[in-house]
């Protein structure tokens with residue numbers, strides 16, 4: 105008998121950083137900037153509602169990860185978000201992806217392969233990443249422009265996927 109994925113494993117949701125959680129106040133509603141001198145160290149501005157959404161997802165029983173193709177260090181990302189009271193369950197940056205996913209592969213893989221990290225839903229602004237999703241076997245939600253309902257949409261999508269995965273697990277379908 106094939107072993108089933110244990111019921112206790114939390115579903116993972118990941119977020120891209122640039123243009124998704126990090127946005128420009130010129131084009132998007134943003135969280136207030138950090139207080140001096142932190143605002144000089146961490147210049148990125150968070151999309152309005154980011155800390156709420158991440159904490160809400162974690163409260164609902166999801167693991168929340170960052171999957172970025174940027175080379176910001178894991179420490180930098182952790183510290184920045186800690187200033188907003190947010191703690192990620194996992195971080196994949198460009199360096200980690202190159203090492204663990206691309207590795208010595210002769211063919212160039214997509215910039216992100218969330219399913220390699222058992223991530224069930226990835227949120228990204230880039231069309232090229234979202235359209236690679238079905239081909240490479242992961243699920244993506246495209247988020248780009250200012251959207252007042254982004255939190256609700258993402259929670260709804262995550263809840264749908266959670267249900268589908270539960271059914272797949274019960275029936276042991278892959």
Ligand SMILES: [Mg+2]
Nearest residue numbers: 120122123229
């Ligand atoms: Mg991006």
